[in-house]
Amino acid sequence: MVFYDSLMMVADLLVFCGMLEGYLHHETYFGSVIPCKVFLCLEKFTAMSSISIFYIITVERIIASVRYKTYEKEKNKLVYILVCILQIMIISFVVYISLLKDEKNRGRNNLLIPCLRTYFNHTFMRFPVVALFMGAIVNAVLFCFLIYFNNKLYKKSNTKFSKNILSNKFQLSENLQFSKALLPCIITYMSAGVILGALYLHLYTMRTNIVVSTQEQIIYELEINQLSDFVYAVAYLIIYFITNIKLNKLKRFMSIKNNKVLPVARKRSYSVSSNIRRLNKSVNDIYFEQFNKQLEAKRISKKK
Structure with missing residues (x-):
């Protein structure tokens, strides 16, 4: 996500430079058409790649939950294949939609700024609204179902010790803990998608059947960009703080200090005095000595 966010900042800077280039040259388009399309x-x-990370995580957790018996061995392969497939689908989708909008709107809206989100009509606006609503809600519902499914599998594995390998139980426990830790982030992302979708719908209904000028269309595009950037910026900040809180709790639980895991159960020694020498014995040694003494005493009592 950090990589995509950094790349997005570079892309936004390039878009700004494209608009600045058109402004300095006093061009009507406020930027060259081809570079602006590339930016x-x-x-x-x-x-879209940054937003799709949560969908990738959800699909990866589904695979981990279904194939928990063999997932530990094939985890890296599945994750790499999944990420590559989803990213290729996103690239293909973006290129296809850009070409489709360009073809439909060729010859119209010639005065719009290329370095803004031009070639953007009201009919096409319905798709991102539906995608924001459905994608975020379905993703959150699937993640809640994953927690329920993994919890059920984990309880079932605890009741059948002879039929489950220890690695399977560990994988189920990992799936359950990871899903619970990530659930607040998924809910935050879903809330951001629902809020942004509601704002889009509100703006869309306000502008339906209204003839607007080129200047109003440009301002409208800027408002859409600012709304989406603001909503997702706040959502990502909340997600960042949630992950930090979860990480600090995990560090305290595992006794992590300076990125090093400290031993949770430290070896304690007790001094046992005798007439000849002092011996340092651990807790386990003392326990088993007492256990052997009690066992020997029971055997003697039975013989009597």
């Missing part, structure tokens, strides 16, 4: 395609790709 916009890069910006859309990074934005």
Whole structure:
């Protein structure tokens, strides 16, 4: 996510430079058309890739839950294949939609700024609204179901010790703990998608059947960009703080200090005095000595 966010900042800077280039040359388009399309395609790709990370995590957790018996061995392969497939689908989708909008709107809206999100009509606006609503909600529902499914599998594994290998139990426990830790982030992302979708719908209904000028259309594009950037920026900040809180709790639980795991159960020694010498014995040694003494006493009592 850090990589995509950094790339998005670079793409936004390139879009700004494209607009600045058009402004300095006093061009009507406020930027060259082809470079602006390249910058916009890069910006859309990074934005969708960053947003798709939560969907990738959800799909990866589904695979981990279904194939928990063999997932520990094939985890790296599955994650790499999944990430590659989803990213290729995103690239193909962005390129296809950009070409489709360009073809439909060729010859219209000639005065719009290329370095803004031009070639953007009201009919096409319905798709991102539906995608924001459905994608975020379905993702959150699937993640809640994953927690329920993993919890059920984990309880079932505890009741059948003879039929479950220890590694399977460990994988189930890992799936359950990871899903619970990530659930607040998924809920935050879902809330951001729902809020942004509601704002889009509100703006869309306000502008339906209204003839607007080129200047109003440009301002409208800027408002959409600012709304999406603001909502997701706040959501990512909340997610960042949530992950930090979870990480600090995990560090305290595992006794981590300076990125080093400290021993949780430290070896304690007790001084046992005798007439000849002092011996340092651990807790385990003392326990088993007492256990052997009690066992020997029972055997003697039975013989009597």
